[in-house]
Amino acid sequence: MLPDASAPHAGVFAVAYSGGRDSTALLHLSARQAQALGLRVLALHVHHGLSANADAWLAHCESQCQTWAAQGLPLSFHFRRLDGAPAAGQSIEAWAREGRYRALSEMAVQGGALLLLLAQHRRDQAETWLLQALRGAGAAGLAAMPAHQTREQGLVWARPWLDQPREAVEAYLAEQGLSFIDDDSNTDARYARNRLRLQVWPQLSAAFPGAEAALSQSAQWAQQALELQRELAAQDLPPLCSDQGLDVAVLLGLSPARASNALRAWLQQTLGQAAPASLVQRLLSELPGRRVGTWPCGAGELRLYRGRLSLGAAAAHDLPAEYGPLDLSRPGFHALPQAGGGWWVEPAGEGGAALPASLLQSVHARPRQGGEQFQSQPRGLPRSLKKCFQAAAVPAWQRGGPLLFAGDRLLWVPGLGADARAWAEAGTPGLKLRWQADSVPAL
Numbered sequence: 200m201l202p203d204a205s206a207p208h209a210g211v212f213a214v215a216y217s218g219g220r221d222s223t224a225l226l227h228l229s230a231r232q233a234q235a236l237g238l239r240v241l242a243l244h245v246h247h248g249l250s251a252n253a254d255a256w257l258a259h260c261e262s263q264c265q266t267w268a269a270q271g272l273p274l275s276f277h278f279r280r281l282d283g284a285p286a287a288g289q290s291i292e293a294w295a296r297e298g299r300y301r302a303l304s305e306m307a308v309q310g311g312a313l314l315l316l317l318a319q320h321r322r323d324q325a326e327t328w329l330l331q332a333l334r335g336a337g338a339a340g341l342a343a344m345p346a347h348q349t350r351e352q353g354l355v356w357a358r359p360w361l362d363q364p365r366e367a368v369e370a371y372l373a374e375q376g377l378s379f380i381d382d383d384s385n386t387d388a389r390y391a392r393n394r395l396r397l398q399v400w401p402q403l404s405a406a407f408p409g410a411e412a413a414l415s416q417s418a419q420w421a422q423q424a425l426e427l428q429r430e431l432a433a434q435d436l437p438p439l440c441s442d443q444g445l446d447v448a449v450l451l452g453l454s455p456a457r458a459s460n461a462l463r464a465w466l467q468q469t470l471g472q473a474a475p476a477s478l479v480q481r482l483l484s485e486l487p488g489r490r491v492g493t494w495p496c497g498a499g500e501l502r503l504y505r506g507r508l509s510l511g512a513a514a515a516h517d518l519p520a521e522y523g524p525l526d527l528s529r530p531g532f533h534a535l536p537q538a539g540g541g542w543w544v545e546p547a548g549e550g551g552a553a554l555p556a557s558l559l560q561s562v563h564a565r566p567r568q569g570g571e572q573f574q575s576q577p578r579g580l581p582r583s584l585k586k587c588f589q590a591a592a593v594p595a596w597q598r599g600g601p602l603l604f605a606g607d608r609l610l611w612v613p614g615l616g617a618d619a620r621a622w623a624e625a626g627t628p629g630l631k632l633r634w635q636a637d638s639v640p641a642l
């Protein structure tokens with residue numbers, strides 16, 4: 200059992216232990232150093248359930264740790280089995296990596312560790328750089344693996360051997376007479392890293408003996424370049440961004456490289472993940488000179504309207520016909536899946552541009568049919584919806600969603616709000632509605 204997480208402390212650290220060559224050496228050396236320093240080590244193993252040998256690896260790791268603990272090394276062994284399966288479109292490798300990271304992080308935090316060590320070394324770093332270069336990566340990919348990184352719950356993930364040659368790890372294993380697992384999948388040529396290791400690396404390092412050191416040095420330069428890109432984007436983005444989206448004229452006023460950097464950073468922030476290079480390139484070539492436009496982005500779309508680029512859900516489904524009666528008189532979210540969204544209903548003080556709850560007890564949702572008249576101010580006149588949308592500068596995608604009626608009386612229109620003829624009287628509490636289309640799924 201892992202100790203209780205409630206009290207993380209510097210006396211414990213964790214090592215991710217696959218049982219392979221590198222993490223065997225790292226765990227053994229760390230445990231010896233921990234012994235000298237009076238610290239404790241958690242050896243963390245993840246059973247992916249993918250190989251027929253996974254049970255044997257788990258058993259090997261457990262018994263190795265028991266042996267070392269019996270010899271007086273201050274370590275304890277912990278493991279987690281992954282369950283589930285890759286999501287549609289997700290590679291087995293990506294699924295295993297995500298699951299492994301999550302399991303390692305949870306076990307480390309649960310065990311009270313603030314530091315988790317991984318055993319990648321300089322050869323791994325050089326390979327990662329090459330693999331990224333072969334995919335056409337920019338600074339973010341070429342930066343390869345960071346030496347340390349603070350992640351969820353303040354846990355620091357560190358790779359203390361990134362500047363150590365693989366030979367140093369092998370020499371340590373030989374010197375200590377340590378045994379380790381040889382993962383059979385390491386020879387599977389379907390994986391790009393294995394092809395690189397088996398077919399390319401021997402020839403590359405024979406022809407360029409300094410390749411490992413040089414490529415991992417390049418990764419360090421790329422890390423610096425990446426930092427600079429981030430710092431520049433942090434300066435450039437605030438004046439470009441508002442609730443309405445990204446100011447395209449100001450973006451395009453930047454130098455091309457700086458505009459591309461700011462756009463990538465904005466997309467990353469907006470989408471919660473890096474945007475495909477093809478989307479960034481397309482936007483940079485198509486945005487100049489455009490006044491309006493839409494670009495598919497995952498299941499949603501990026502939209503240009505009145506000079507601002509923003510992300511929205513793809514156009515809401517049209518309501519097939521009338522729907523109701525609906526009771527929207529209580530605050531909260533009222534879903535209408537048939538129309539691809541729902542209404543947020545919120546109290547709005549007394550009077551003003553809000554609807555009385557009594558009117559919302561029994562309403563009908565209808566698609567726009569043409570000819571509807573909307574009145575935006577109590578002293579105004581009803582006007583066509585088209586004119587009202589234009590006057591209020593409501594972009595096309597905010598006009599999606601059904602209209603609300605009480606009988607034949609128009610109460611509410613997405614993007615415009617409550618019709619002034621239906622507003623709650625002064626002194627009467629009112630409700631405000633907002634249409635929310637279903638969220639935009641990830642890319």
Ligand SMILES: Nc1ncnc2c1ncn2[C@@H]1O[C@H](COP(=O)(O)OP(=O)(O)OP(=O)(O)O)[C@@H](O)[C@H]1O
Pocket residue numbers: 214215216217218219220221222223243244245246247299316317318319323
């Ligand atoms: N199943 C696992 N359980 C715990 N940690 C793991 C596991 N797989 C990988 N790791 C950690 O991630 C590091 C990188 O793993 P990867 O498989 O990419 O490298 P590797 O060079 O084969 O390492 P090793 O020789 O230690 O297996 C490992 O050195 C180890 O610290």
